[in-house]
Amino acid sequence: MNVFDPEVLGRCMSCGFCLPACPTYALTGDEASSPRGRITLMRGIEDGTVSLFDPAVQEQASMCLGCRACEPVCPAGVSYGLLLEQWRDTAWRGRDTPWLVRPLLALTRHDLVLRVLGRLRRHARPGPRRHPGPHLLLGCVERVLFPGVSRAARAVDPDLQPGRGPGCCGALHAHNGRLGEGEAMARALGDRLPGTIVTTSGGCAAHLAGVLGRDRVAELSEWIVRRGLLPPARTGQARPRVAIQDSCHLRNGLGVSATIRTAVGAVAEIVELPSARDCCGAAGTYSLLRPRESARIIAPKVREIADAGVDLVVTVNPGCQRQLRTAVRRAGLEVEVVHLAELMAGQR
Amino acid sequence: MTGRTAGAVDEQVIDRLRDAVGARWVRTDAATRRAYARDATPLFDAEPDVVVQPGTTAEVAAVVRIAAAHGVPVVARGAGTNLCAATVATHGGIVLSATRMDRLLEVSEAEQLAVVQPGVTTTALATAAAAAGLLYPPDPGSRAVSTIGGNVATCAGGLRGLKYGVTRNYVLGTEAVLGTGEIIRTGGRLVKDVAGYDLTRLLVGSEGTLAVLTEITVALVPAPPTAGYGVAYFDSLADAGRAVAAVVGAGLVPATLEFLDATCIEAVESHAGLGLDRGAGALLLFGDDGAPAQVDAALATMVTACRDAGARAVTTAPDVATAEDLLAARRCTLPALSRLGSLTVLEDVSVPRPRLAEAVARIGDIARGTGVRVGVFGHAGDGNLHPTAVADGQDPAQVAAVHRTFEQIFQLALDLGGTITGEHGVGAAKLAWLPRRLDPAQLALMRRLKAAFDPAGILNPGKLGS
Structure with a gap:
């Protein structure tokens, strides 16, 4: 078959250095659910030794979180995230698309409902048409679930113009078997919002950077540090104890993690969780598609949060925020889960 | 070197394996067989018929007994990071994965030792030792991934070989399952113990051909400040x-x-x-x-x-x-070398230390002769070098040139009084070269030893002792 970029697939030398970084390998201890094992499967799909549509092969395309934790540890620099997108782009065609994903993709594609819901939920008001930027991306998930995040981002930097029109950058589509559509949506967004696009979602940042170029995109913490928007150090006040949850695509895809700590460290005392950099199990649509694995992946993190004795957990991606908030509540912890924007705007 | 057709193992054997370790730990689906067709060795690929993940020594013994009764090959596998195709199921059969047996059983400060199950990673052992102020010195390049079981089976080396030695210098004792399904305990916790043959030392580097390791006791040393x-x-x-x-x-x-x-x-x-x-x-x-x-x-x-x-x-x-x-x-x-081509072959030879510079110079001559790009790095202190060839894996002519290059490099190592592998192992990859390194009497002895440990010839056939 001709599913994968042969240059990217050819890069893997099967050394196995990715195994200890992989959350699903940690769950199963099974080569087939490791990045190297999945790449062996991809090679098998290409040379015909396994079928793309074999249920056991499909299971591995589905079980992968797509967190890309295997990429920074890869000695050969394999772009695993791209290979996974290409895999699902073929494997999740037509009736093979997971049924839970379909309404989500449809909803974010036709954004009228999204706009109405978002407005009802009172996210930040979009700015004027044809503004030169910098623009604030009103992400599709945030509009509906966390409308306060865009208002908080505007409070941190009033110069940010909330972008008009559809908010979805297409990351959701690219990660769920609609690679071409996801890229087209990102390009359309880039045309509509010229200049720098600032996003409060790690997943959107990595997808947009991949399509539009790294220089067009800034994640909020990068923006705050770059523009010198850090609040002056507060003295004499009790600083909250804060744990950070990295965004996988932000950290593993774009290498952004230090600016988050610079920003949080300006207003709070950082308590690093041992698993701060590890996937929380939200992983886009993963927590909906595979709730059992998702719950197993977040369980040790909730124990760490309980042990750390923190006041807040700060996230930089709406999916992580939802996942952690749900898990922390379910565990009965008195810990608030907030977005970086909300912390920086002094709303927490 | 290509994939075998599956189905060589009877459904009846699969059922017995399921009874022995639980159905969820016995898998025969196409994805599993394909994923376990490879280890870290380039150009070697063979699917097992079934992958079994036992959880206890008793389960390992049960699996081996079933395999022996039916003449089914058993290939023990840790993390599959070896570079000699030691864990590629060239004769099909069962791949026996150690990943569920990953408990660190004990670190004794008083005795300066640790007891681990074979699936514990090298880094996990080193970290536990460090927490007790101790050092586990062997540090193979894949230590974050590789398992102690695999390290012992291949006698893994590392950067500290000259001063600290290699894995064999730290294995005090083992528990292992013979090819008959019998469980033996060799050595133990003692520094001095000469009761019987040193079977511990024999199992180190035996690449899963004599027994399946199920527990390992390693010596630790005080951590240098x-x-x-x-x-x-x-x-x-x-x-x-x-x-x-x-x-x-x-x-x-x-x-x-x-x-x-x-x-x-x-x-x-x-x-x-x-x-x-x-x-x-x-x-x-x-x-x-x-x-x-x-x-x-x-x-x-x-x-x-x-x-x-x-x-x-x-x-x-x-x-x-x-x-x-x-x-x-x-x-x-x-990593840097691997970016120069789609095929990276990391090789491993050792020469007497005084011949190291000469060896590297002549490897350069060989590479110029075959037109293959070869970088050489390695351990100057112990004479172990890693000539690494980079080529276009899609080009059969280049792949053939890589093979020719290494044939000449192995011969060079032998000519200089060295060996065909210092720390990676023989596996399936270098078995053909073994008669150039060892005399016929020794090879015959190895076959007799293997027959004593594994009369049915089921443990990693087609490798050492076969």
Whole structure:
């Protein structure tokens, strides 16, 4: 078959250095659910030794979180995230698309409902048409679930113009078997919002950077540090104890993690969780598609949060925020889960 | 080297395996068989018929008994990071994965030892030892991934071989399942114990052909309080070789003596931009650990030795951060080389230390002759070098040239009084070369030994002792 970029697939030398970084390998201890094992499967799909549509092969395309934790540890620099997108782009065609994903993709594609819901939920008001930027991306998930995040981002930097029109950058589509559509949506967004696009979602940042170029995109913490928007150090006040949850695509895809700590460290005392950099199990649509694995992946993190004795957990991606908030509540912890924007705007 | 057709194992055998370890730990689906067709060895690929993940020694023994009764091959596998196709199921059968047996059973400070199950990673053991103020010295390049079971089965080496030795120097005892399904315990926790043949030593490096390891007791040493590093550049590896000879001649056994040849320096610099001297013919990374005064004295001796040997430049790291920068050059050599082509073949030969520079020079001649790009790096202190070929894996002519290159390199190592593998192992990859290294009487003895441990010939057939 001709599913994968042969240059990217050819890069893997099967050394196995990715195994200890992989959350699903940690769950199963099974080569087939490791990045190297999945790449062996991809090679098998290409040379015909396994079928793309074999249920056991499909299971591995589905079980992968797509967190890309295997990429920074890869000695050969394999772009695993791209290979996974290409895999699902073929494997999740037509009736093979997971049924839970379909309404989500449809909803974010036709954004009228999204706009109405978002407005009802009172996210930040979009700015004027044809503004030169910098623009604030009103992400599709945030509009509906966390409308306060865009208002908080505007409070941190009033110069940010909330972008008009559809908010979805297409990351959701690219990660769920609609690679071409996801890229087209990102390009359309880039045309509509010229200049720098600032996003409060790690997943959107990595997808947009991949399509539009790294220089067009800034994640909020990068923006705050770059523009010198850090609040002056507060003295004499009790600083909250804060744990950070990295965004996988932000950290593993774009290498952004230090600016988050610079920003949080300006207003709070950082308590690093041992698993701060590890996937929380939200992983886009993963927590909906595979709730059992998702719950197993977040369980040790909730124990760490309980042990750390923190006041807040700060996230930089709406999916992580939802996942952690749900898990922390379910565990009965008195810990608030907030977005970086909300912390920086002094709303927490 | 290509995939076998599955189905050689009867459904009845599969059922018995399911009864023995539980159905969810016995898998025969296409995805599982394909994923376990490979380890880290390029160009080797063979699907097992079934993958079994036992959870206890008793389950391992049950699986081996079933396999012996039906003549089904059993290939024990840790993380599959070996580079000699030791865990590729060339004869099909069962791949027996150790990943569920990953408990660290004990770290004893009083006895300076640890007891682990085979699936524990090398790094997990080293970390647990460090928490007790102890050191597990073997540090193979894949330590974050590799398992102790795999390390013992291949007698893994690492960067500290000269001063600390390799895996065999740290294995005190094992529990293992023979090819008959019998469970034996060899050695134990004692420093001195000569009751019987040293079967522990025999199992180390046996590559899963004599027994399946189910528990391992390793010796630990006090963790050295400090370490220091330096780097020297030379016009040629011959100059670096003279420096190494002077270091050893001065009575020093340093913890680190690693070299990179000009091809590696160029590749690392293009990839990582660490500010290495691109004009140099060789880079020598040196270092030692121990008490602070001892480390300082060792570094001073090594700096002098390098300067006397005509080094272009010598620097030592004043702090940990700088030392990490120096070590980065060595650590990213393989990544840097691998970016030069789709096929990376990392090989492993050893020569007597005084012949190291000559070996590297002649490897250069061989590579020029075959037209293959080969970088050489390795352990200057113990004569173990890693010629690494990079080529286009899609081009059969280039792949054939890589094979020809290594055939000449293996012969060169033997001609220099060296060996065909220092620390990677024989596996399926180098079995054909073994008769060039060992005489017929020894090979015959190995076959008889294997027959004694594994009368049915089911343990990793087609490898050592077959």
